[in-house]
Amino acid sequence: MPHPEFLPIQWKSTHLELLDQRILPGKKEFLKLTTAEETISAIREMAVRGAPAIAITGVFGLTLGAKSQSGAANPKEIETLLSSVLESRPTAVNLSFAIREAKKLVQGVSDWKEITKIWETYGLKMMEEDLAANKALGANGVSLFSKDQSEFHIITHCNTGALATAGHGTALGVIRSLRDAGKKVVVYVDETRPFLQGSRLTAFEMMEEGIECYIITDGMSGWLMNHRKIDAVLVGCDRVAANGDTANKIGTYNLGIVAKEHGVPFYVCATKDSFDLNLKTGVEIPIEMRKESEVTQFDFLKSENGNYLFPEGKTSPVGARALNPSFDVTKAHLIKNFITEFGCFTPEEISLRLKSV
Numbered sequence: 001m002p003h004p005e006f007l008p009i010q011w012k013s014t015h016l017e018l019l020d021q022r023i024l025p026g027k028k029e030f031l032k033l034t035t036a037e038e039t040i041s042a043i044r045e046m047a048v049r050g051a052p053a054i055a056i057t058g059v060f061g062l063t064l065g066a067k068s069q070s071g072a073a074n075p076k077e078i079e080t081l082l083s084s085v086l087e088s089r090p091t092a093v094n095l096s097f098a099i100r101e102a103k104k105l106v107q108g109v110s111d112w113k114e115i116t117k118i119w120e121t122y123g124l125k126m127m128e129e130d131l132a133a134n135k136a137l138g139a140n141g142v143s144l145f146s147k148d149q150s151e152f153h154i155i156t157h158c159n160t161g162a163l164a165t166a167g168h169g170t171a172l173g174v175i176r177s178l179r180d181a182g183k184k185v186v187v188y189v190d191e192t193r194p195f196l197q198g199s200r201l202t203a204f205e206m207m208e209e210g211i212e213c214y215i216i217t218d219g220m221s222g223w224l225m226n227h228r229k230i231d232a233v234l235v236g237c238d239r240v241a242a243n244g245d246t247a248n249k250i251g252t253y254n255l256g257i258v259a260k261e262h263g264v265p266f267y268v269c270a271t272k273d274s275f276d277l278n279l280k281t282g283v284e285i286p287i288e289m290r291k292e293s294e295v296t297q298f299d300f301l302k303s304e305n306g307n308y309l310f311p312e313g314k315t316s317p318v319g320a321r322a323l324n325p326s327f328d329v330t331k332a333h334l335i336k337n338f339i340t341e342f343g344c345f346t347p348e349e350i351s352l353r354l355k356s357v
Contacts, residue, residue, distance in 0.1 A: 008048065008163050009056055011123060016060045020047045021163060021197075025204040036065030036081060043088040046195060050164020051238045051274060052130050055094035058085045059123040062102055066119055069112040078106065078115070091247055091288045091327050093239040093276045098126065130166035133271045133341035134173045141174030141269065141339040142181050145231070151184040152231045155221055155259075158192045158249035159201035160236035160269060170269035171234040172205060174339060179211055187213040188224060192249060194294045194324065218251045225262040233259045233266045234339075240268070240275045244332030244347025245282025250325055256334035265336040272340065275354055282329035295322035 008019040010030070016039060017030040031047055033039050039061030042048055048057050065081045066073075086099045105122060106115045145152055154175060158164075161172030168176060178185050187206055192198035199215045206213040216224060224230060233255055239247040246252075246268050259266040279285060296316040316322070332347035342357045 018048045036061045040088045051092035051094040052165040054092050055098040056126045058095050059098050061085050063119040066116040073110050073112045090286050091238050094273045097273045127166040134168040136341035138173035138177030142177050153186045155188045155233045157190040157235045159197040161205040163201050170236045189213050189215045190218050222258045230264050237268050237270045237274050239285050241279040241282050242277045243281050246330045247285045247327045250328050253328040253330045256330040260334050267337050269339045288326040290324045290326050292322040295324050
């Protein structure tokens with residue numbers, strides 16, 4: 001069956017439209033963003049998420065910020081705009097790479113109109129290149145799975161599909177590519193607490209594609225690997241250090257440990273911009289701490305009439321404290337292979353492979 005096109009990011013020349021992922025799967029609604037401030041808020045509040053999608057959105061946020069200006073460009077104003085977009089999500093290295101490149105592209109340019117045109121062109125190029133990279137990554141990932149096997153059972157974490165990228169996806173892109181190669185794929189979707197990107201978004205994408213999937217809570221992976229044959233764990237990432245330590249959505253590290261214990265190959269799907277060779281190990285990766293209320297109540301989950309699905313939205317006692325790191329770091333020795341648009345390789349091969357691209 002033909003699979004639908006997900007276009008979560010749509011640039012409309014005068015404004016940016018984002019599929020509001022906070023209200024999926026209940027509603028499919030687009031946010032219309034006309035300013036840099038609105039775009040920054042959309043990134044920070046996770047209306048858009050996924051490292052590649054955040055980077056693309058960030059560049060269009062810069063474009064909107066530049067579009068609102070006129071006349072001569074003040075270097076201090078440019079720097080302030082760049083910094084404000086960068087600070088919206090500090091862990092995802094794709095955004096920092098994009099901001100760095102955006103800054104480089106306008107060095108010596110003193111007219112806001114020209115800066116707007118440069119950043120708009122850059123954003124559109126990023127979308128095109130990300131889609132091509134995802135499809136190449138998906139094809140490379142297929143090579144790690146046996147040609148003689150007709151059915152694969154795979155665990156995923158968070159959302160790594162078209163909704164997190166310009167289209168096709170990274171880890172879900174491999175799953176799509178396996179399906180397109182004629183394989184049956186059964187996907188076990190970690191719900192991904194506390195924001196439920198797995199149960200809300202990954203399950204949504206899989207059902208839209210007609211790919212069989214089962215939602216599991218984040219603590220069920222051990223039971224699943226004990227009782228059913230799991231062929232692989234496929235996850236995405238937000239930043240990879242030079243030694244292979246990988247930052248991804250909180251809960252990924254736990255999944256890596258369980259996979260290692262059960263002999264299940266753990267694959268990290270990453271495009272080129274996810275690798276940060278400036279960082280020696282994962283200890284140096286900045287980890288974003290988010291609001292405690294995301295853990296203690298479901299403010300973002302409401303019924304059609306606007307009432308909370310839980311009394312006052314709370315799932316814990318009033319006054320209870322919570323920790324809410326948005327990411328954890330999976331140690332390199334837990335990772336069997338990285339799957340990228342330029343091939344598959346082990347953590348030990350990162351520096352060598354990155355030098356060749």
